Amino acid sequence: GDSVTQMEGPVTLSEEAFLTINCTYTATGYPSLFWYVQYPGEGLQLLLKATKADDKGSNKGFEATYRKETTSFHLEKGSVQVSDSAVYFCALEGRNQGGKLIFGQGTELSVKP
């Protein structure tokens, strides 16, 4: 079945460092791909998405490119801030799945001043 694999956390970075969180997926067909973010004590919020190969999703300085050839959707940010500390989830929605999302296990990011 469909699945998502993320790099394990926690990831600890200093402010202004470059961030990469790896995400790879297994799916039949061409799923839509998402990154969600969960701040402490809150529910998940959509950060960005891409619906077809080579699409780049971007929001709040974060970017991810849908790479069909490597089945990847890595999250990047050029300069992280303390306020980016959160748990990041990669997810996919298979075609004809009625909106059902498959989530990765989440990667905790901690940014130190």
Add this chain to the structure above:
Amino acid sequence: DAGVIQSPRHEVTEMGQEVTLRCKPISGHNSLFWYRQTMMRGLELLIYFNNNVPIDDSGMPEDRFSAKMPNASFSTLKIQPSEPRDSAVYFCASSQTFYEQYFGPGTRLTVT
């Protein structure tokens, strides 16, 4: 819009008791999802509804769990009887089909 509303925000109960979690989706959304989040298992989809009809309940762990959506503005997730291993954060999310899911703040359940 008020967003997805969940109640209660925290629930502490004793093993064997019945627990009912409630969710009010965003008005106009026709899909509703119940998730469970634990450290060990991460985020799991329990069940989802489309137009108030359960579409996929394969994630419901066992018969002690049940979910209903009697109308477009209300859903419940019930655990009877509850067990300590049910302790988790339960999230409700809603969406217009094929669009972004909006998550509620979650209910933190502790079963002692």
